[in-house]
Amino acid sequence: MESPASNGSVSKRSLRRKVNLRSYDEDLMDELFEKQLGGGLKKRSRTKEDLEKETETEAMIAMSLGFPIDALLEEEVRAGVVRQLGGKEQNDYIVIRNHILALWRRGNVRLWLSKGMIRETVSNEYEHLINSAYDFLLYNGYINFGVSPAFTSQLPESNEGTAVVIGAGLAGLAAARQLLSFGYKVVVLEGRNRPGGRVYTQKVGREGKFSAIDVGGSIITGIHANPLGVLARQLSIPLHKVRDNCPLYKPNGAPVDTEMDASVEFVFNRLLDKVMELRQIMGGFASDTSLGSVLETLRKLYSVTRSTDERQLLDWHLANLEYANAGCLSNLSAAYWDQDDPYEMSGDHCFLAGGNTRLIKALCEGVPIFYGKTVNTIRYGNEGVEVIAGDQVFQADIALCTVPLGVLKKKAISFEPELPERKLAAIERMGFGLLNKVAMVFPHVFWGEDQDTFGCLNEYSHQRGEFFLFYCYHTVSGGPALVALVAGEAAQAFESTNPSILLHRVLTVLKGITFI
Incomplete structure (x- = not known):
């Protein structure tokens, strides 16, 4: 499953972005x-x-x-x-x-x-x-951070106290390294038997023909200001810029007309502009007004995308928008759907050669991590904290909990005393989305060596997010690999569908495409 926090989507506004047609170090x-x-x-x-x-x-x-x-x-x-x-x-x-x-x-x-x-x-x-x-x-971690060996000599003596970090994902590992740089003695507790959380690079294929594919967070989204780009530089890992050329194919496999593609993309962006204009005129939408309902009302009002081909093209852009937000448009607030735009990192989107687990491995070096430690209770007070995992108790001055929002919503960890009301309310109020993938390795690259992405239109609107976009991993994975992305309602239906059926569907889509 793709991570919403590190999703491989292109920008919500510019969509298939213009980037340089080359790899770079x-x-x-x-x-x-x-x-x-x-x-x-x-x-x-x-x-x-x-x-x-x-x-x-x-x-x-x-x-x-x-x-x-x-x-x-x-x-x-x-x-x-x-x-x-x-x-x-x-x-x-x-x-x-x-x-x-x-x-x-x-x-x-x-x-x-x-x-x-x-x-x-x-x-x-x-x-x-x-x-x-x-x-x-x-x-505050804006300079002198990362995994460079030169930084080890700069670590102060451990005299600031002790800390337990719960969770060995990107957030937990980065926090642990920062606490070490402050002079804390640190241990990290991880419930799984591996680090990385939602970042996971898996070997897919047969013996001797494996490909390294990110089945979790896939793309460094915006290289400017991105700390992951700094880590890649420190480790001398090449990054591959995701190229702009993203051809689209109709449900029957035929290529989409480029002029119609450009025209519908313009309409899509104008609809989003109208949403923002309406929001300003009306002083904002009600918090329970969905982005999907506003876009559909505007589409009907302006009588755009009348033909079947145009409607399917617009559906593709809507699916891409759902992927960018890791959620159905019917569940996205028209008032706040773009509230994170000011924090988006600019620059090209990049694949990391060999997979993002290479960054995780480097972040783990020098950090004490205990695996298989599922935390069930955190007791805290003026005298410090006790973190309980099964029958083991870890004591420290402070604890930092970096578990996913879903774990907190399930109340899988008991806090004693209970968390403050403002934090409980925030946990209740916040939501998270769902993305899915199908990773495949083939005997050869049949989609074109110079291709990083291509998209597929769906016949029906409720299925618009099923295999709507493919990542071509042959440039960075070591083999002819493809990853099919699933978003929106299709991602929800994906959860309860037999994997063999899903594999048959995606292969049927690929067999029907007339690649150019």
Whole structure:
């Protein structure tokens, strides 16, 4: 099952995105930045124009990492990074903060960025702002994070206390490493017999012809600002940019007309624009008004997609939207469906050569993990915590629970005392979706060597999400592998259908396509 938090969907708005038609190694980013940005920054021999250009470039890098160009994050305000909000000191802090971010991100992310390195490029009169910005960025995980061996020597002595992390998924492992960097003694408890959680690379195929396929989270969605991209650079793992060319095929297997494809995609995006316009005009929709009902009303109102071919094409885009949100449009709020857009990471979507488990394996190094430890009770108070897994009790100063939302909803873990009402209400209120996959390995690549994705239209609207998109893994898996994606209502029906029936269906779809 694909992970909603790391889904391989293209952007909700631009859909089949335009990206470069090549693979690349993240190590080359170092050389690229050097070439484009004029090499390392020096305090001397820079003109005013050079400084202005560098400041602007660094501001854009900071923005790509989620920082506002001319303001502080709320976390920075709470941390008191400047003595007075607004004015010259805040502006100077922002410039230095952006400079530090750019120094590490555009430099060698395998090396620890020290305050001494920053002082080489920033005047001594700003020493207090260097300390303030550096400390904030370091302790909040914006710089000097990851799996580089050079970071091990920077770990402080374990004198901050003890911590138990529950869950060895990406969140738990990253948190454990951050706590270690703070000087905590850490153990991680994992209920399964493997790390990674919803990230899982599986070998599929026969002896001697295995392919490494991500049956969980598949794609690094947006390479800019993505910490997974940093890990890949540190490990020298090549990334393959998912190419824009995504041909679509009708239910009868014939290729979709490109002009009609472009026309219906334009209509789809205009419908989403209308949803947002209506939301502004009306002052927002009721929280229980679904995105699906609003889109269907608009479709009928504007009499778009009248023909069968046009309707099936629109259904494909709706299925892709359901995949992007890991849920049926009937369950998505028209008022809030796009509330996470400001936090989307920009840049190309990428496959990671050999699968995402390579990142998990690296994150596990040096972290004490106990497998097969299903936590059932967490007791906490002023004297510390007790984490109970079966007949074992783990005691620590603090506990960090990173289990999936579904585990919390099931109340599979008992908290003593009970969690605060605001947290219980949030757990009750939040939802999560469902995505499914079928992974297949074939004798040869029959879909085209230069293809990363292709899509299939469905005859009926309620089945629009069944095998609507295929990932072509031959570029990164070591074999001729395909993954068929399932979203929306089809993903729900998938759960109760015999796997052999599903395999027959997907093979029937593939046999009927006239590949071009």
